[in-house]
Amino acid sequence: MxxxxxxxxxxxxxxxxxxxxxxxxxxxxxxxxxxxxxxxxxxxxxxxxxxNKENMKLELIDLLIEKYKSPDMISFEYIEDDEDRFNAFIDTLFSFEWSRTVDPGIHFGFYYLSFRNKEIQRRFKRMFVWLRDHIQEQLIYFNSRHIIDVRDEKQAADLIITLMEGLEFHSHFLSDGQSFDTFSQIAKKSVLDILKK
Amino acid sequence: MxxxxxxxxxxxxxxxxxxxxxxxxxxxxxxxxxxxxxxxxxxxxxxxxxxNKENMKLELIDLLIEKYKSPDMISFEYIEDDEDRFNAFIDTLFSFEWSRTVDPGIHFGFYYLSFRNKEIQRRFKRMFVWLRDHIQEQLIYFNSRHIIDVRDEKQAADLIITLMEGLEFHSHFLSDGQSFDTFSQIAKKSVLDILKK
DNA sequence: GTTCATTAACTGTATGTTCAGTTTATATTG
DNA sequence: CAATATAAACTGAACATACAGTTAATGAAC
CATH class of the missing domain: 1.10.10.60 (Homeodomain-like)
Incomplete structure (x- = not known):
């Protein structure tokens, strides 16, 4: 020992x-x-x-959020071609790996706790706002390069996150044996339809 | 007493x-x-x-699911015009009232528990499959009446549920002061775009 | 007079936390 | 460099409390 x-x-x-x-x-x-x-x-x-236990819980959340924010997973400046870069970005957001950065059971657990624990809620809100802002920023860029065609990038970012989280949920309750990817492809296609008009 | x-x-x-x-x-x-x-x-x-406590938990879930399935909230056979009926159907699915049939905090709580409790998971799966089937059935009808234009009604139903659940989540973490309805309108519009092509 | 509703008095266990104390590492000083 | 001081790492035992669940007893009702 x-x-x-x-x-x-x-x-x-x-x-x-x-x-x-x-x-x-x-x-x-x-x-x-x-x-x-x-x-x-x-x-x-x-x-x-x-x-105490409560502190430990909060410190764990902070750690997991840092993990989630790991920048190398969602920045693709090294990709020159805009179309390629956009595809890599969307692919990552809807990928199994990205969705499993944190164990989904724990993810849901903290969601749940955030309903009664304001400190946890604050942290999660901050994290999702950060993610939304990041996606929005990317969309603004791709919009300016005419890779996509959206009027309100913030709304579009909201929609993407909504689908991402819904996807997590769907894979838990409604994917009858099929893999995560099967339905994630469908969700992704819907997003592209909306972004590209 | x-x-x-x-x-x-x-x-x-x-x-x-x-x-x-x-x-x-x-x-x-x-x-x-x-x-x-x-x-x-x-x-x-x-x-x-x-x-014991576990039994009570399961019986509560059964009760809440029965509440959720309350048929008068999602059947609109009394509406003659197909377009009107379709709109009423979609409006309900994305309405605040429908989303609050069960307290969202408890809803999330049971989701969370379903990761480790197979009995709870079974019940939720059954409920969501029921909902998916119901939506699918409706979509088949509306498709046949040319109110919408989709190839795979089951996929479309999956997508609707995914958005519905993502919406619940979104309203908890990302709606900055705006009401539930603001973003639900956006989600609904996206669904209509996809269903109507 | 049996069946069910209800209470009372318990049991054993697990919980988070405190406290008093010991050991080790590091910094300071002579 | 050695002696000492100080803070941090760590242990063991004990705590009050809350918990789910048991058993036995009392009361009312068909």
Missing amino acids: RKNQNAAIRKPEILESYYQVLIQQGFEGTSISKIAKHMDIHPSLIIHYFK | RKNQNAAIRKPEILESYYQVLIQQGFEGTSISKIAKHMDIHPSLIIHYFK
């Missing part, structure tokens, strides 16, 4: 374990002592680092 | 209280004794009727 690591190492370690237990057990089934057992440390140590 | 009611009255009464406490406190904050206190009965009585 390792000893005397510091906060910079231990805190992410604990959050990672928290995340893993969360995936397996959900919020109802995840306690401090279970997380501690999972990584073979004493429960008190978790309190020592995070003060 | 009333006494000696029977199961046919008491069980729905308890489920209603369960639902109310759930809206205010969420799943984490809802215990059997809290529900009992809310309706001024003894906690054991709840166990007496439902045997």
Whole structure:
């Protein structure tokens, strides 16, 4: 058993374990002592680092949002051709990999908690506004290059996010055995129809 | 305090209280004794009727799904003109009232639980397949009457549900002060664009 | 007089958190 | 460089509380 690591190492370690237990057990089934057992440390140590469970939850959200915002996944400045760049952008937004940046069960869990926890809601709002702004910015560029033809780029960005999230949901409840990609293709095509007129 | 009611009255009464406490406190904050206190009965009585908490949860889901399926909200056979009937149908699917048949916080909560609880997942799948089938059926009719023009009605129904659910999500995180209806109009317009070509 | 509604008194367990204390790493000083 | 101070990492035990669920008993009703 390792000893005397510091906060910079231990805190992410604990959050990672928290995340893993969360995936397996959900919020109802995840306690401090279970997380501690999972990584073979004493429960008190978790309190020592995070003060309480609520803080730990918020810090996990921050971590996951940072993961989600990872810029290398959604910026394609290296692609010269505008049409190619646009396609890469849309493909990524509707890709399985992108949708699984965070475990969908946990994703939904935090959505749910945001209804009663204003702190969580604030963080999620900030994240989605960031995503919307980013998409909007891209659409403005592609619009100026006549790759697409939309009047209101913000509205279009809203619609894209709406479809992305609906897609996540659809794949959970309505995809009868088919893969994620089958329906994502259909959603994507609808978006292109709308963007390209 | 009333006494000696029977199961046919008491069980729905308890489920209603369960639902109310759930809206205010969420799943984490809802215990059997809290529900009992809310309706001024003894906690054991709840166990007496439902045997355990899990059963009560499932029975609540069944009740809410029945509410959701309430046929008078989504059948418009009384409207003679096909165009009018179609519009009434689409308007309802994207209406605030329809989206609030069940409290959205609870809705999300059950989605979330369905990731780890197969029994809940089964019920939700059944409900959404039912809804999809219903929409598909309607689309087939409207297609035959040339009100819309779609090749694959099932795909179209999938897309409508995806947008409906995404809309719920959007209104929670991205509607900056505007009402539900503002963006629902946009989503609806996109659907019509796709259905009508 | 049996069946069902209801309460009362419990049980065992898991929870988050506190507290008191020990060990280790690091910085400061002589 | 060694001695010391200080803060941080970590452990163990104990806490009050809340939880779902059990069992037994009382009361009313067909």
